[in-house]
Amino acid sequence: MLYREAGQFKTSYVADGQILPIRQDRVALCALLAVALAAVPLLASPYLLSAILIPFLIFALAALGLNMLTGYAGQLSLGTAAFMAVGAYASFNFVARIPGMPLLLAFILGGLCAALVGIAFGLPSLRIRGFYLAAATLATQFFVIWCLTKIPYLTNYSSSGVVTVQTMQIFGYRFVSPQAKYLLVLGIVSLMALLAKNMIRSNVGRSWMAIRDMDMAAEVIGFRPLRTKLLAFAVSSFYCGVAGALYAFAYLGTVEPEAYSLDLSFRILFMVIIGGVGSILGSFLGAAFIVLLPIFLNMLAHALGLATNYASNLELMVFGGLIIFFLIVEPHGLARLWQIGKEKLRLWPFPH
C-alpha cells in the first residue's frame, strides 16, 4: 500500500529522467543518507565506525569499480587488488614527495595512476575476452606486486617494504577520530557512487552495455570497441585506485604489498557476483555480505561461547554454505532479490 507509484505524474523530461523515479525511493534514500551522515557518527561506537563501516564503504567502492568493468562492460578482471595497490602507493608517494600536496588531490592522482595501469593492462581486451582476459588481468596482480617489492623507490626506501601512511589532513584539519575518517570516506564514496550511477545512465554506460551484450553489433552501430573498453578499464581502475588509497589511509594506516593480494581481488569479485553483476546497489549489498557476515558470524560464535578453533571453522562453513544458498536461490545476486521484493510490493495486495 505504501509503496505505490499511483498518482505520481511526470510532467517534464527532467522529472522523467531522474535517478529514482518513485517518490518513496527518493524519500528512503534521503533518510538513509541523513542517518548515515548525522545519526551514525553521533551514535555509533568507535568500533562500529572504524572497524566495520569504514571498510564496508571502501570495499563497496572497490566493488563498484569492478562492477562497472565486469558488470556493465562485460570485461572479466582479476586485477582489482593490484589497481587498489597502485592507488594506495601512488597516493602515499604523492603526499610524501611533494610538499604541501592536498590529500584529496593525492587521492585523485592515485586514482589516475591506477587508471593508467588499467589502460595498459586493458589493451589485451581488444583481442581476447572472457576467461582469457581474466588470465591476462591476473598478470596485473603479479606484475604490480612484483614492482612494489622490487622497486625501493615506490616504498620510499623502507627496509621492509611496508610504509605507514601519513595522517589525513585537509585544510589543516586532521582526520584522526573514527567519526572524521568515516565522514570523509562516506563523502567520497557517496559522491563517486552518484557519479557512477549517472555515468551508467549516460551514453558512456550505454556504450559499455552494448559492448557487453554483443561487441560486434555495438561496433556496427558505431561504438568504437577499443575506446569503449579502455574507457571502462580506466574508469574502473580509477575507482579501485581511490578505494585502495582510502583502504591504506582511512583504514589500515599502512601500505604493504601483501594487503593487496590476489585473495583480495577474489573477494571483490565475489562481492560483485553475490551483490549483483551490473548493479550499483549490488556493489554495496555484496560488500556488506562479504565484509560484515564473517564478522557477524564470528561475534555470534563468541556470544554462544564456542571454542575459537571451532568458531573459526564454523564461520567458514556457514559463510560458504550461505554463498552457495544465495547463488542457487538467486543467481543474479542480492540486488535482484531486492528488485523482486520491490516489484512484489508494488503489486501487493493483488499479485497476478
Place this chain on the structure above:
Amino acid sequence: MKLMKSIVFAAALMGAGGQVLAADQFVALPSYRVGPYGAGGSGFYGGMIDYFNLVNANGGINGVKMTWEECETEYNASRGVECYERMKTKNGGATLVDPLSTGIAYGIVDRVATDKIPMTMLGYGRSDAANGKVFPYVFPLITSYWNQAAAMIKYLADKNGGYPKLKGKKIVYLYHDSAFGKEAMPVLDAQAAQYGFELIKIAVAPPGSEQQSQWLQIRQAKPDHVILWGWGVMNSVAIKTAQRNGFPREKILGVWWAGSEEDTIPSGEAAKGYTSMTFNTPGNYPLIDEIRKKVYAAGKGNLADQGRIGSVYHMRGVTLGVLWVEAIRTAQEKFGKGKTMTGEQVRWGLENLNVDAARQKALGAFGMFPTVKTSCEDHEGSGAVKVQQWDGKKWVAITPNWVVGDKALTRKLLEESSLAYAKEKNITPACMQ
C-alpha cells in the same frame, strides 16, 4: 540494512554481557587458528592460554586473575585491525596485545599509542621499535630481526673460526619475498661490507611452494652457507628441494620462523641436520611439567594434541605469557599489589621488566629464554638467541650459550630508522614517565 542492524544489536548485546569483576586483568589475543599459518598460531596462542590458565590455577597475579579474549584474524591485516578495534574496549579495555603478524602489527602500531595499549612483538615486526623514545607502546621483546641477523653472522663467523675468516666466503640469503623477508637486509648488507663476505640474495615468491630454480642457482653458486629466511610452507619445501639438489642441510641456517616441528616433520628425513635460530632453548622445563600437571590434567589445556606441549611454537607462546605476567607483576609492585593494572601501568611494567636468572629459576623456566631486562632506550631487553639443530626427532640446542651479534651496529641502524619514523610522524623522541 537488516544485517547491519543485527550486527549493531549483537555488538550491543555483547558489550552489555561482557562485564567482568574488578580484580581481573583483561588482555586481547588476536589469534589465528585457521588459514595458511594456523599451525603456528594455534601452538603459539595455545601456549599463552595454557600459561594464563596455570597462573589462574595458582591464584592469579597477587590475586588478580588473567582474563582474555581471542579473535580469529586468519593472519589477514584487515581482519586483524577489526579484531583489535573490537577487543580494545571490552571488559574495561584490553591492557596488552600481540597479533603475531607483521602486517597486523604495522596496521595497529599507531593506534596502540593513541589507545594506550602496549603491544609486544615477540621476535618479529619493526626492529627499530626497540627505541622506546619513539615507540613508547611497542615492545619487540627478547630479540628483533636485526639482532637475529647479526647473531646469525656471529654464529657463522664462530663456526669458521672468527670474523676475519668470513672474508671471501659466500653466503646465500634465500628469503620470503615480503616485508618479513626484507627486514634483515640492512644488517646483512652492512656486515657483508664490514667482513668481506659475498652476500647473494635470492628471493622466493610467497608462499614459496616452488623453489627448483632457486636451488639450482644455489648449487651453481656453491655457497658456504645458506640463510633460509622463510615462513610457513616455504621452509619444508626449501629443505626438501635442498636434499633433492644434494645440498647439505647442515649448511642451511633458518630464521626462527623456520625452526619448528611444523617445518621439519613434514620434510621427513631431509630435515635431519638442518639448523635454525631460536630464542628458546629446546628441552623440558619444570614450568612445562607444571602446565601438564595443573592445566592439562584438569582438562583445561588449550592444545588438542598433547604431543605438541613443549614444541617450539607452544614454548614460544608460554614464553610470551611469562613475560606478560611478569610485566603486570612488575607494574603491580609500583602501582599497587592485587589491583587491576591499566594499559599505561602495564606499559611501565614492560619498560621496567627484569626477568633474570633467579626469577627464571623461581618460575621453573631457567634457561628457557634469555634473561630480559628492558629500559626506555631498549624495549627489546636482550637480543640473545641460540642455534638449534634437528636430529631427526627433536630440536637440540647446539650453542650452549646465548649468541649475541654486533649490537653496536644494530643500535646505530635502529637509531637512524626510528628517528626517521619520528620525523615522518612528528614525534618528539622522549622517555615516558
